[in-house]
Amino acid sequence: MSDIQSIVIVGGGTAGWLAACYLQRTLGAARQSPLPITLIEPPQAASIGADLATVPTLRGTMQALGIPERALFTAADATLSNGLRFNGWRRGGAATDDSFDHPFDIPPPFHGFATTAHWLNLLQRGLTREPMAQACAVQTTLFDGHLSPKLVDSPEYQAPVSYGYQLDAVKLAMLLQQKALERGVRHVQGEVVRVQRGAGGIEAVELADGRRCEASFFIDCTGSRSLLLQQALGVPWVSFADWLPCDRTVSLPLAHGQAHGALRSHTTATAQAAGWTWDMDLQSRRGTGYVYASRFCSDDEAVATLRELGAGHKPLAEPRLQRLRAGHAARAWEANCLALGAAGGFIEPLESTGLYLVEWMLQLFVDHVAPAGNSDACRGRVNRVFGDFYEEMRDFIVAHYALSQRRDTPFWRACTEEATLPPRLAELLALWDSKVPTPTDLDRRLSLFGVANWSYLLAGLQRLPSQGIGLSGHISPEISLKAMAHVQGIRRIAAAQSPTMRDYLLSLDGVVTSHAAH
Ligand SMILES: Cc1cc2nc3c(=O)[nH]c(=O)nc-3n(C[C@H](O)[C@H](O)[C@H](O)COP(=O)(O)OP(=O)(O)OC[C@H]3O[C@@H](n4cnc5c(N)ncnc54)[C@H](O)[C@@H]3O)c2cc1C
Numbered sequence: 001m002s003d004i005q006s007i008v009i010v011g012g013g014t015a016g017w018l019a020a021c022y023l024q025r026t027l028g029a030a031r032q033s034p035l036p037i038t039l040i041e042p043p044q045a046a047s048i049g050a051d052l053a054t055v056p057t058l059r060g061t062m063q064a065l066g067i068p069e070r071a072l073f074t075a076a077d078a079t080l081s082n083g084l085r086f087n088g089w090r091r092g093g094a095a096t097d098d099s100f101d102h103p104f105d106i107p108p109p110f111h112g113f114a115t116t117a118h119w120l121n122l123l124q125r126g127l128t129r130e131p132m133a134q135a136c137a138v139q140t141t142l143f144d145g146h147l148s149p150k151l152v153d154s155p156e157y158q159a160p161v162s163y164g165y166q167l168d169a170v171k172l173a174m175l176l177q178q179k180a181l182e183r184g185v186r187h188v189q190g191e192v193v194r195v196q197r198g199a200g201g202i203e204a205v206e207l208a209d210g211r212r213c214e215a216s217f218f219i220d221c222t223g224s225r226s227l228l229l230q231q232a233l234g235v236p237w238v239s240f241a242d243w244l245p246c247d248r249t250v251s252l253p254l255a256h257g258q259a260h261g262a263l264r265s266h267t268t269a270t271a272q273a274a275g276w277t278w279d280m281d282l283q284s285r286r287g288t289g290y291v292y293a294s295r296f297c298s299d300d301e302a303v304a305t306l307r308e309l310g311a312g313h314k315p316l317a318e319p320r321l322q323r324l325r326a327g328h329a330a331r332a333w334e335a336n337c338l339a340l341g342a343a344g345g346f347i348e349p350l351e352s353t354g355l356y357l358v359e360w361m362l363q364l365f366v367d368h369v370a371p372a373g374n375s376d377a378c379r380g381r382v383n384r385v386f387g388d389f390y391e392e393m394r395d396f397i398v399a400h401y402a403l404s405q406r407r408d409t410p411f412w413r414a415c416t417e418e419a420t421l422p423p424r425l426a427e428l429l430a431l432w433d434s435k436v437p438t439p440t441d442l443d444r445r446l447s448l449f450g451v452a453n454w455s456y457l458l459a460g461l462q463r464l465p466s467q468g469i470g471l472s473g474h475i476s477p478e479i480s481l482k483a484m485a486h487v488q489g490i491r492r493i494a495a496a497q498s499p500t501m502r503d504y505l506l507s508l509d510g511v512v513t514s515h516a517a518h
């Protein structure tokens with residue numbers, strides 16, 4: 001670590017402030033004397049906030065940073081999420097008959113076989129018609145009742161089932177900022193206008209007012225501008241646009257329908273004519289947005305679609321349009337600069353992976369840099385793993401489109417019959433036409449998404465192996481029926497014990513009580 005004597009982070013979104021907290025807590029704590037960390041960002045304009053649904057890993061990260069879970073509820077408008085519900089992805093039908101769930105919990109094994117194998121065994125014998133996520137997983141029972149994954153007395157960051165959050169990204173960044181500043185991170189307000197290069201990479205950044213900030217290591221968190229890594233160091237971009245055509249988004253915060261109405265404990269992703277819309281409940285508002293392909297939908301059409309979907313709910317701001325570019329930097333770590341968040345890569349938020357990618361990259365970086373410093377060997381390894389990881393993520397997201405039976409609009413035809421799949425995804429889908437997914441199929445295994453996640457997706461989009469599971473001869477239907485009954489028993493207990501999302505929030509006395517009640 002001897003060659004990292006000081007760090008400058010440019011950019012103060014969620015990636016920048018998470019990096020500040022994380023690096024202070026890890027690299028900073030490992031030293032005798034404090035590691036100077038400075039974060040530079042332009043003075044922030046007031047904002048209504050941005051919707052952020054997370055996967056469960058954020059719990060571990062926040063706990064490791066020493067941030068009480070309660071702070072997420074009091075400061076970041078957080079609700080809890082059991083997972084995602086996908087409407088209209090199979091045939092473009094109504095949510096009542098074209099819907100599947102991707103919960104966070106993994107089906108438990110029963111009598112030596114995965115519960116999914118028992119379910120398929122019964123399905124193929126005509127003994128069940130229950131969707132996989134309802135037959136095999138406990139957590140989906142919490143979706144419909146708007147139930148909390150946490151019980152009222154669950155310790156912080158713990159619950160009987162896995163869970164993520166739905167929260168306000170701007171408020172989360174402010175919470176992280178407060179913690180970082182308390183712990184000695186220096187905050188410089190100003191816009192970086194020039195990056196000075198030297199033999200070892202970046203020497204300093206210059207601000208609009210003439211100030212100059214030097215460091216031995218730089219973290220680029222400037223969002224899609226990627227001011228340091230791509231603009232100054234010239235690292236090229238690996239585009240995923242051939243497979244992921246959505247390149248725009250519009251978001252619109254809405255008032256809740258009723259002051260004390262139910263708060264949903266899942267995020268919804270509904271397939272639309274040229275992309276998909278998200279819908280999630282935060283404590284104080286409802287977050288909605290449309291991710292769409294500009295080749296097939298104009299901004300005006302997207303705004304009109306989103307307004308129509310939110311009809312009857314008061315908009316809390318004007319629609320906010322943003323460009324998206326799917327892909328990643330060819331190298332996230334170049335010379336003495338690491339890019340995080342949108343500066344390093346972006347995948348549309350269909351499976352809530354944006355913040356996870358920042359958490360994961362910080363962990364990967366610190367694992368390498370803490371013992372070995374800024375070495376060629378570590379950079380090479382981190383960059384290779386980073387690229388592989390993005391490809392795995394891409395394949396999982398592309399599969400949502402590629403497996404759809406929708407052919408009703410030019411967008412869906414482009415994503416299905418006209419699309420060429422990434423080779424590895426094509427290989428996996430061909431394999432899963434003949435067998436159920438098992439862990440050995442996923443040879444890279446870096447991904448957040450394992451066999452259970454793929455199974456929820458394949459079953460949800462009705463792409464089950466045409467030749468059967470190959471195990472039916474070995475599993476008796478009686479055992480499989482017992483497995484299903486076992487899961488249903490746990491579901492009943494979970495539904496009976498879990499408070500509603502709103503009641504859980506109301507049980508946290510103080511600020512949350514009044515906030516959640518509005
Ligand atoms: C529409 C949308 C929905 C999303 N939904 C989810 C979701 O549900 N779940 C999820 O996990 N992720 C989601 N993401 C991804 C996630 O919000 C972000 O990608 C991630 O949090 C990282 O943001 P960031 O900090 O890299 O970039 P940004 O938030 O763009 O921050 C960039 C920062 O850099 C600063 N900056 C820029 N230029 C300069 C300069 N010259 N000098 C100084 N500072 C500068 C800016 O002021 C800003 O503070 C979504 C993204 C989008 C676009």
